[in-house]
Amino acid sequence: xxxxxxxxxxxxxxxxxxxxxxxxxxxxxxxxxxxxxxxxxxxxxxxxxxxxxxxxxxxxxxxxxxxxxxxxxxxxxxxxxxxxxxxxxx
Amino acid sequence: xxxxxxxxxxxxxxxxxxxxxxxxxxxxxxxxxxxxxxxxxxxxxxxxxxxxxxxxxxxxxxxxxxxxxxxxxxxxxxxxxxxxxxxxxxxxxxxxxxxxxxxxxxxxxxxxxxxxxxxxxxxxxxxxxxxxxxxxxxxxxxxxxxxxxxx
Numbered sequence: 001x002x003x004x005x006x007x008x009x010x011x012x013x014x015x016x017x018x019x020x021x022x023x024x025x026x027x028x029x030x031x032x033x034x035x036x037x038x039x040x041x042x043x044x045x046x047x048x049x050x051x052x053x054x055x056x057x058x059x060x061x062x063x064x065x066x067x068x069x070x071x072x073x074x075x076x077x078x079x080x081x082x083x084x085x086x087x088x089x090x
Numbered sequence: 091x092x093x094x095x096x097x098x099x100x101x102x103x104x105x106x107x108x109x110x111x112x113x114x115x116x117x118x119x120x121x122x123x124x125x126x127x128x129x130x131x132x133x134x135x136x137x138x139x140x141x142x143x144x145x146x147x148x149x150x151x152x153x154x155x156x157x158x159x160x161x162x163x164x165x166x167x168x169x170x171x172x173x174x175x176x177x178x179x180x181x182x183x184x185x186x187x188x189x190x191x192x193x194x195x196x197x198x199x200x201x202x203x204x205x206x207x208x209x210x211x212x213x214x215x216x217x218x219x220x221x222x223x224x225x226x227x228x229x230x231x232x233x234x235x236x237x238x239x240x241x
Contacts, residue, residue: 012132014142016200018232023200023209025234027132032200032234034209 001052001075006090008049013086015043026085033086038063042074046087052078101165111162111186118182119166119175126178138184140237143195150192150218159186160222179223180213184239187217191241194222199231 015024022040025032035043045058056070063070081087102109125134150156163182167175180196187194194217201210212231214224221228 014198014235016232016234018200018202021202023202023232023234025198025200025211027135027235028130030130032209032211034200034202 001078001089003051003053003071005052006049007046007052007055007078008088008090009043009046010086010088024086029085031084033084039077042077108158108162111158112166115159115162115182115186116166116169118185119163119170119178122178122181122185123170123172123175126181131177134181135237138181138239140184140196140239143236143238145238146195146216146236148193148217150194152190152192153218155190156187156192156217156220156222159183159190159192160220162186163223176224177213180215183215183223188239188241193217193238193241196237197228197231197233198235198237199228199233201231 010026012028013024013026015022017040018034020037020040022035022043023032024035041059041062042055045055052071052075056067056074059065059074060067060070065073078087078089082089101112122134160183163179163186167179183194184196194215197214197216199212199214201212202208203210210231212224212228214228215222
């Protein structure tokens with residue numbers, strides 16, 4: 001994944017807020033998932049397709065981390081979401 | 091044994107239409123139980139023409155039939171040996187209501203177990219401010235989606 005990788009939501013998922021978290025349902029695979037607070041933040045920021053660079057620049061405003069650290073931390077998370085068909089990375 | 095005999099006697103004293111509804115519901119429960127194992131909810135909801143909705147404001151006129159169907163699904167699901175039939179019951183309600191031009195909403199919800207942190211899903215059906223199926227504990231679930239159908 002590079003800075004220019006575009007991350008977008010899988011629009012077929014249905015999601016809803018549950019306290020600080022987000023729950024989603026994948027009707028195609030009969031699965032449901034929960035995202036924690038940070039996951040929910042990321043989900044909200046990729047409402048429109050967003051590059052990894054934009055996403056991290058946004059996140060470091062809220063969380064006290066460096067740009068590189070942010071990238072390092074969320075890359076495996078995003079890859080996992082891609083695996084689970086929650087986001088698309090291109 | 092005596093108790094179930096009495097239940098059976100009470101059951102056959104019911105109006106024939108209600109007894110018919112129980113058998114109809116039993117048939118759909120078994121069929122959907124099988125279908126849902128085989129296909130995803132997405133595929134089923136498309137073949138049943140379910141659509142996402144946000145509108146909860148509608149009223150059915152035939153409240154008696156609504157109650158009879160609710161009763162029949164509850165009664166017939168008690169005859170089955172499985173737990174966790176909420177979605178099967180919800181889809182059964184959909185088929186039986188739609189056939190009689192009645193409208194309702196299927197709610198899908200998720201909750202988190204505070205101890206194990208595991209997610210649990212539930213489905214329930216509501217019409218005219220009454221929960222038709224899946225009433226137990228539905229208030230603890232966060233609604234993720236609502237489906238309805240055209241009548």
